[in-house]
Amino acid sequence: MKDFPIPVVTTGLPGLSGLSGLSGPGTQADAGEEFSYVPIPRDVATFSMPQVPENADAAHMAGAREVLARFVETMLEPQPAPVDLLGLPDGVVEILNQTLGEGEVSIRIVHQNGARHDVRIQETVFAGVWRERHLDADGRLLLDNLLAAPIPPAAVEFAERSSTPVLPAIDIPAGAMNSPALLTEIRAAVAGFRPGTEAHVLNLTLLPLTPDDLALLDRALPPGSVAILSRGFGNCRVSSTAIRYLWRVQYFNSMQTLILNTLEITRVPEVALAAAEDLADSHERLVELLDWMNDSVAA
DSSP, X not given: OOOOOOOOOBOOXXXXXXXXXXXXXXXXXXXXXXXXXXXXXXOOOOOOOOOOOTTOOHHHHHHHHHHHHHHHHHTTSSXXXXXXXXXXXXXXXXXXHHHHOOOXXXXXXXXXXXXXXXXXXXXXXXXXXXXEEEEOTTOOEEEEEEEESSSOHHHHHHHHHTOBXXXXXXXXXXXXXXXXXXXXXXXXXXXXXXXXXXXXXEEGGGSOOOHHXXXXXXXXXXXXXXXXXXXXXXXXXXXXXSBTTEEEEEEEOTTXXXXXXXXXXXXXXXXXXXXXXXXXXXXXXXHHHHHHHHHHHHO
């Protein structure tokens, strides 16, 4: 019996040079061709205890610890009062800034009634613990509060105060197919919604919508005063509309591609709320932080 020679063919593919015997369409690289790959996110945000400056002024460290201790004492109450940070010494505020950090959720409130001050709310690295700041037209700080809540009440109040419970009458373009039925459903759901009842969710991603449909929805449901951005593995954008209790909830992947587009009739979409478990966990971590700061002050 004679040996039957089997030719060895290298793949020519990056990372597969050690494999042989592969052939056929797609296994051979064309001369001069460079392979490109869709980048894959490598990091997922996880909690790490904030770094506190080791060489901070002892008096400022003690002042910051006192503020946090007062906050932690009441943060798990049903309606804890916010802690006012306005007027604190700069050194104390700087330590609070470093220890609290910035989390994944930010809220921007745009006034619709001609008011000239700006409202910015940022979740800290402790879930459910927020910094709420109000600035005037010149950027001067009018309010700086530290508060614990599933979501700051100001976001809910502004969303409801600047909205109307009635959808406006609007002309239907000839190319609209599914949007008129959607508006009828939204009108009925908004009229029947009561705070505390289950959310009514419309998944626009699953519906065949023409450009005229989308344009009609944009005109009938204009943006409201509150925009919430959650940055995690991808982004979730939650925006109030000019219609009371109606929110847009949009999910984007890490490539900023819209993957889920919904309308929710509810007081606040659940995705924007910190859970009770999150607040309890943040309380525990803040207690640990206070112990560390206490040791630092004692030293």
